Amino acid sequence: MSESATTLLRAPEESGGPLPGLDRNAVEALVASGPPWLGQRRLEAWRVYEETPMPTTKEEEWRYTDLSKTLRLGELRLLPRQEREFAPEGAPALLTGSMRSDWAAAGHVVDLDGSVAHTDLEEEVARKGVVLASLARAVETFPELLEAHLATEALPASSGKFQALNAALWTDGVLLFVPRGVHVELPVRVTRWFSGPGRAVFTRTLIVAEEGSRVSFVDEALSADFPAQTLVSSAVEVFARRGAHVQFVSLQRMGRGAFHLSQQRTLADADAALDTLNVSFGASVARVDLNAELRGAGAHSDMLGLCFGEADQHFDHNTSQDHGAPHTKSDLLYKAALDGAARAVFRGIIRVHPGAQQTDAYQTNRNLILSPDARAESLPNLEIEADDVRCSHGATVGQLDEEHLFYLMSRGLTRAQAERLVVTGFLGEVLSRLPLGGVVEKVSGIIEERLRA
Amino acid sequence: MSKAPILSLRGLCAKVVDEDVEILHGVDLELIPGEVHALMGPNGSGKSTLAKVLAGHPGYEATAGSVEYDGEDILDLEPDERARLGVFLAFQYPVEIPGVSIANFLRTAMQARLEEEEELDLFDFQDELLERMDLLDIDPSFAERPVNDGFSGGEKKRNEILQMAVLRPRLAVMDETDSGLDIDALQVVAGGVKTLSAEDPEMTVLVITHYQRLLNYLRPDHVHVMVDGRIVRSGGAALAENLEAEGYEQFRASES
């Protein structure tokens, strides 16, 4: 790491006392610095956290990922929110390089170690009432909006142990609010950089898209490799009101040593389209929980995901599609390519609740095993309580098809080229379903780069 | 003086890997540059096996004899090495490769022909691809579709011909054994081969087919009849017509 990067990412222990652990004192410090409603919510969340046992593999949703044995929460240190300035000159090359390769955006957020260090938004977009802000600052500037939406309907503390921990300890994050009828043409891009080994960072994202509005949100998490276990917990709450169109993309490119826990919940009202894409490349252990609720008639969600694992990486994608209203549609496609001794778990469930007639719900999980030590687990589930539905799911686990390779080699590609092409195509099929400017190119580039390595 | 053969098979025997039964029992064949040869024969006679052995399919192995291409034995070469030397196999059943566009695939194939440090000029490639599609009367949007994914029979054949047009092989082996080939697909194959032959008179074509239909469009210089893994008769175009009238039984009978 360069001299300037070190300065930029200076940790407070160098400027002050030791960092707190994940304990009640840390929560109380946060409570003291915020408004009473938030303080109450944090304390209640901490209570839920303490009461909820650490999930073990005995629990269905954690069957293949044992954080109770691998994640040492007691050793992690919490970094309080800091006032920081983002200066591209001093920033790590991985961060600036990634930002430079992004296409145009309506606005940017840069988050350094869980504190928002920069935001900008096109003037014209801001004039229409769109808000893109640090969540910590928004507590003061948009108290009603936050009180109504933050850790309430979407991700309350009662959703689970890690949801509760995040709701108690979050330091900062992003608020995106799009008023009624406003279309934001270009995506909003958030880039996050995490630097301190041994730390735990809790960040939240709240997106509220009012009736008939449109917006895309791309959230990228980056870090170098960590010499010690480092936790990044991210809570994402997305509200798409009647007829709104929202695209949410998460690109996870953390280094080894990172535990990345991303808890996401999307709520789609009537006729809303709420599409998500989760791309997981990095971290040692990456767990994504995504619950998409289609709660208004005519709501629609495309749910896409891809991961590319190597070495001893462990990915666990846990999704649910909840159809609570008639004429709703969801379509999920998650793919994993696994090299080295990587392991991917997919657990997905479609729930069609009573009365959600004329529902279409699809779920597909495909796994490509590229090495003898890689492994995959797939649990695609259905729970159907309405009869007038079209539901299907499919899961496959397989290796590269020799006939495919022969076909490509018969055109002159080397075996390595043919393999790269098939893997890129396999994962690229996911991207082609959410053609968001620059994302397809960026992710394809990363895949090809990794295949060449 | 006659030209040196581009392809010369001598006593070629072959079988499926991991199985004991031999399928080709000594095939002799010689192709001179610029010629169009037809290989005909009943189902199961070994025609498609021959096509796969020529292209180097890993599921087949030659157990005896030789395959000389341009004077060199190519039996030990990988399929991609053969392709880069100019051998092209138009597949009977082209496989579907989801997520990989035809353009991306062909660009990678063209890049593979270059030296390691050499970079394919993407603009030149794009121009070339458009020109080849124009030549074959294929809409430019076709190249953006994933390779054979969800294609009709005719579209798959069109894709094979397009690849042939871009890769400009010296030897094209057309495995058209499929008796179910519809008229559209038939015309795509025949029209494509004619167009490309007219453009490059040195290109050699070996058409493998069960029926004479395809040969009505593509007048072969030589016709070979394969029965039970051997070439039992060779002749001119008239031989194909004779087959249409008399069938393959005559050769079986003469064998036993």
Next chain:
Amino acid sequence: MPQNEVVQDLGLDQYKYHFITEDEPVFRSGRGLNERVVREISAQKEEPAWMLDFRLRALAIYNAKPMPTWGGDLSNLEAVLDQIHFYVRPQEKMERSWDDVPVNIKDTFERLGIPEAEQKVLAGVGAQYESEMVYHSLKEEWESEGVIFDSIEDGLRNHPELFREHFGTVIPSADNKFSAMNSAVWSGGSFVYIPKGVELRTPLQAYFRVNQEQMGQFERTLIIADEGSKAHYIEGCTAPVYSTESFHSGVIEIVVKGGAHFRYTTIQNWSNNMYNLVTQRARVHENATMEWLDGNLGSKLTMKYPSCFLVGEGAHGSILSIAYAGNGQHQDTGGKVVHAAPNTSSQIVSKSISKGTGRSTYRGLCKVYEGSRHARSNVECDALLINDTSRTDTYPYIEIEEQEATVGHEATVSKVGEEQLFYLMSRGLSEDEAMALIVRGFIEPIAKLLPLEYAVELNRLIELEMEGSVG
């Protein structure tokens, strides 16, 4: 006599099996499960000491294991188990001729059509009444070939070495709470041995009848299909309807040796007050084939997942199931395939129909261990929903540790389409007939694999069940 008349009582009519036979058992254990009951059962059977030990160890395992929290609703089961008799002995000894079976019990099986079917279409028949096999017989021609088809008790008595070599090896007592329970209190069931190379042309059948109120039936079956043999075994089950709940928990162990081919068909049509929790598993050796054909039509709750452990190279396992869940029923069924050798293959096809407040659940596992190169597995589940109060779930587990394995799972859920109904009705079918036709078409791929007599009965059942299902 036309064939379908012969067999009309074999298994599958609308619930016409509600008749109660008046009789007095010769012995009945007290209510509930405890060590005294286990010792009584063992003593009644005059078993060797090792079996009593086996039972007592299993009882300890049963007591130590918690009640499963997955699957169906078992919240009331403990209370039910406290009330039932775990062992009811209907007569002094098992008979080889129907003439020697006590007349009231014989009447029962005659009403079920068993003796008649035995003569016409079966190689051998076993009949269990309450806790004991009351009748067992094998046609002479097979007996002379060395085929053994006996009650499990006679298997232990007469073939102690063969029995002990295999008993409890496919399904250890500790496999699950109910296999432990069965291991402690098992009574009745069949012991089958098919010698090397022997191919049975007609099926063996076992028929299970529960007559008494508040009793539990715990049959235990051990089947050894020796190398290169081929056979088909069918089990059928019925009971009268009581207002209280009854309990059935069988354990079926099958060893399919090299190159053998074994098919096990269950047509389960218990009354709707029955808990039916069964463990069935086959160990399949090199190039052998095991086929489970599983029809679950009755019971209040069934939890049953026939399994194939493919331990020999080239072994094949197939699990085909049809589940029908009517009002108040929950069929929690499916299958497990475990690939533990190269070139093994498996197939699971599951079709379920949920009607009224019925719920059908597919629960399955496909596991491929590292080293099972070129393993292939394919799972297809289709669920048909008849009413808006019906429910279906699909819970497959796919665990792949081997790179060179190809595994696929697909499931669909659909309802009977208005257009399909309209089309058929425009050709003159009533709505019920149209519905029955569509449902029959839906299960046809599996039903066609049943012996003809059963297929006919299954169709008849579907027709009756579909009456008044629309609207």
